[in-house]
Amino acid sequence: MKTIAVLTSGGDAPGMNAAVRAVVRTACENGMKVYGVIRGYNGLINGDFVEMDLRSVSDIINRGGTILYSARSAEFATEEGMQKAIDQCHKWGIEGVVVIGGDGSFRGARDLSERGIPCVGVPGTIDNDIACCDYTIGYDTCLNTIMDMVDRIRDTSESHDRCSIVEVMGRRAGYLALNAGIACGATSILIPEVPFDIEKHVIERMKKTQKTDKKHFIIIVAEGCGIDLEKLTKEIQEKTGVESRYTILGHVQRGGYATVKDRVMATRMGNYAVKLLMNNIGNRVVAAQKEEVVDYDIFEALNMTKSIDMDLYNVAHEVSI
Numbered sequence: 260m261k262t263i264a265v266l267t268s269g270g271d272a273p274g275m276n277a278a279v280r281a282v283v284r285t286a287c288e289n290g291m292k293v294y295g296v297i298r299g300y301n302g303l304i305n306g307d308f309v310e311m312d313l314r315s316v317s318d319i320i321n322r323g324g325t326i327l328y329s330a331r332s333a334e335f336a337t338e339e340g341m342q343k344a345i346d347q348c349h350k351w352g353i354e355g356v357v358v359i360g361g362d363g364s365f366r367g368a369r370d371l372s373e374r375g376i377p378c379v380g381v382p383g384t385i386d387n388d389i390a391c392c393d394y395t396i397g398y399d400t401c402l403n404t405i406m407d408m409v410d411r412i413r414d415t416s417e418s419h420d421r422c423s424i425v426e427v428m429g430r431r432a433g434y435l436a437l438n439a440g441i442a443c444g445a446t447s448i449l450i451p452e453v454p455f456d457i458e459k460h461v462i463e464r465m466k467k468t469q470k471t472d473k474k475h476f477i478i479i480v481a482e483g484c485g486i487d488l489e490k491l492t493k494e495i496q497e498k499t500g501v502e503s504r505y506t507i508l509g510h511v512q513r514g515g516y517a518t519v520k521d522r523v524m525a526t527r528m529g530n531y532a533v534k535l536l537m538n539n540i541g542n543r544v545v546a547a548q549k550e551e552v553v554d555y556d557i558f559e560a561l562n563m564t565k566s567i568d569m570d571l572y573n574v575a576h577e578v579s580i
């Protein structure tokens with residue numbers, strides 16, 4: 260391949276810029292032409308392309324968000340939208356595309372590959388919910404941001420003998436909640452993968468620790484549990500007698516400077532993705548498995564399942580009392 264494109268799609272994640280930089284620099288260094296696609300699959304449909312060079316990606320390795328912007332494109336999921344994107348690729352001579360995003364974006368990449376535009380997916384999502392990957396770009400930064408935010412909440416929670424209930428992101432997955440909960444010493448961690456009972460998993464645990472003179476508490480709740488936080492907060496306050504407050508961390512979790520791990524892994528994965536395309540290999544997903552960068556067939560990757568680490572979950576519950 261001589262001409263490729265790179266796009267970011269779905270929810271933005273810190274480290275996406277480091278991946279874009281690695282794709283552009285690897286392509287340029289290997290004599291390829293590389294286009295940046297603006298606003299994900301919408302940009303592909305509309306031919307919103309910018310030719311990139313070594314300097315177009317200067318000073319972005321640290322930055323959160325994505326210089327290419329991101330989008331969720333309903334049109335791309337239609338046959339007409341897909342055809343428009345393919346026509347644009349042919350018009351601009353684009354022979355392969357690096358898609359940085361989550362599993363929804365990979366479904367789009369699979370469909371494009373099936374229609375003759377080879378794509379390579381790079382996992383960029385804070386949720387770490389891509390089955391074939393131990394880790395996704397942005398997850399580490401997000402975890403550290405949550406930890407920092409909850410540490411601040413803890414200061415005030417401790418000063419006022421309060422219970423602080425903190426909702427963290429993770430629409431379908433509890434990886435962020437579980438690991439942040441451990442790192443923040445949460446008394447209870449509620450995640451969608453493990454059935455929970457508020458009485459047993461929150462109230463009883465708090466009462467047990469109250470007997471050992473504990474007076475302030477952190478409860479971490481994954482967004483995907485669909486819990487009514489106001490109701491939960493009231494219930495905790497009524498049943499334990501501890502003044503309770505809830506905080507939804509929200510979009511603060513998405514932004515910020517990427518951590519070392521996210522920058523290094525994004526760089527390795529972006530580089531790996533271009534090497535695949537250079538060898539005319541498409542329809543692949545780049546993945547991290549035990550610190551190694553590997554690749555899978557997209558179809559196979561999308562059919563994999565990933566479960567929560569129950570040993571880790573049990574450690575959390577044994578230690579945070």
Ligand code: ATP
Nearest residue numbers: 269270331332335336360361362363364366367384
């Ligand atoms: P995140 O996990 O961070 O939300 P994501 O990549 O899973 O990221 P989605 O909104 O699910 O985010 O998908 C991004 C885009 O990928 C969609 O807006 C759509 O254009 C495309 N896409 C998603 N699913 C499909 C599909 N089944 N077929 C074709 N394209 C799809």
